[in-house]
Amino acid sequence: MPSPRRRGRAAAASVLTTALLCSVWTGGVAAAAPTPPPGAPGATTGSPAPRVVASVPAGGPVAVGKTQTAPVPPALYGKSDPSADGVYRQSLAILALASTDSTPAPTAIEWLLGQQCADGGFTAYRADPVAPCDADREDTVATATAIEALRALLTYDTRVARGIDWLRSKQLADGSFAAVPGPNAIGDPTATAAAISAIVTSGISPELLKSPQGRTPTDALKASQLRCTVPEPDRGAFVAAPGAPIDPLLTARSVLALGYGTQPAVPAPSIAVTPLVCPGAEPNRQAAAQGGAAWLIAKLKVGGNHLGEPTDFDATVAAVQALSATGHPAEAGAAVDWLAAGAKTMAGNDPVRLASLILAAVATNRTVTTFGGLDLPNLLEATGPATTPTPDMANQSNLIDGPEDHTLRDTVSAVIAVLLAATLILGMRRGRRED
Secondary structure: OOOHHHHHHHHHHHHHHHHHHHHHHOOOOOOOOOOOOOOOOOOOOOOOOOOOOOOOHHHOOOOOOOOOOOOOOOOOOOOOOOOOOHHHHHHHHHHHHHOOOOOOOHHHHHHHHHHEOOOOOEEOOOOOOOOOOOHHHEOHHHHHHHHHHHHHOOOOHHHHHHHHHHHHHOOOOOOOOEOOOOOOOOEOHHHHHHHHHHHHHOOOOHHHOOOOOOOOHHHHHHOOEOOOOOOHHHOOOEEOOOOOOEOHHHHHHHHHHHOOOOOOOOOOOOOOOOOOOOOOOOOOHHHHHHHHHHHHHHHHHHHOOOOOOOOOHHHHHHHHHHHHHOOOHHHHHHHHHHHHHOHHHHOOOOHHHHHHHHHHHHHOOOOOOOEOOEOHHHHHHHOOOOOOOOHHHHOOOOOOOOHHHOHHHHHHHHHHHHHHHHHHHHHHHHHHHHO
8 A cells, every 4th residue: 555655745746737737728838829710810811802882880991892792700790791891890899898898709809800911901801811811902991990999908019010000001192091002092081080090099199100202191181171262161171082072070080180089089178169260371280170170069059969961970979079089078068968869769789880879978978888878888799799708719729819919928827837847756756765
């Protein structure tokens, strides 16, 4: 019969062996990292699905290509065809939830990470994240919104930096950004405004991004503003191109960008409304932002605290963020209260609308769980995947953050495993000498 000492050593060895195996099971020691599933961080990125020629809410990506219905991935927020706006609406939903006490679903974050191309950009949607990306389909607004979402999660600095590098590489000679960059790309104010907000989110001043001609993104965006050559009621508004009609949504997004606001907007101290001065010199960035804000405020008053006839939901929620960020909390508050009064009718189960209402509520310090009698985060979560990991997810090395974000955890686990093994060996040798 083994001696008590031998039985003690055997028990100790069993405990240490179990601890070592537990460390290996949690990913601390591994001979080889598991192959990430399609769409996971570190997986090969792929080609986009054709995009729908359609209007995407709230200034989303510009769709190109013929109409095609794509299956909806289970990790996506919303059940409509994602071909035109999959990345945009996923990013907006994640951004909105991250701005509250809610936690975006791990699979939703994983899906978004898997949409990023090897060069750092995003297309509007990629049905196959395994094949290489088509660079001609990468989308500025989709990329910018994804950057804001990943930055809001506070975990993906490497991914954010890659996205910013992609944006910087696509800046045009006049300082602007195209909706879909390519050999014959033309600057687009909506894309430029989105790029500015994303760049600011990453902590970089847009004034440092100068083209070979010395033009910045804010220079390009200001060029789309109507000034002293138009009737006074139109001054301060923005247009997509010379001669195009005034675009309230573009105006709101431009005011946010030129005011260096981001999503969700951070309320700024209240200041006086300052329309553009005519005649006068070309306004600087701040004056252009305030001139646009003055136009929005005038239109909100005429419209009864909303923009458009009929109501332009997207422009109104964007105006709330823009006015909050540029020092007009009373006007932003009146508009958001109007939105709250009609939220039950306007929101539905549309993830873009629900996310937009959350961002508007956060920008004006409204309670998102009782906004217009609705629990907005709960409704938004209900349009997407489960918020807790599934049993299958637990078997992956790290579902949410990916290999690049867990160096410290893996290193500590590996060190502990090695120390346990060394203790086991030394204990067995000491026992032999005692016997």
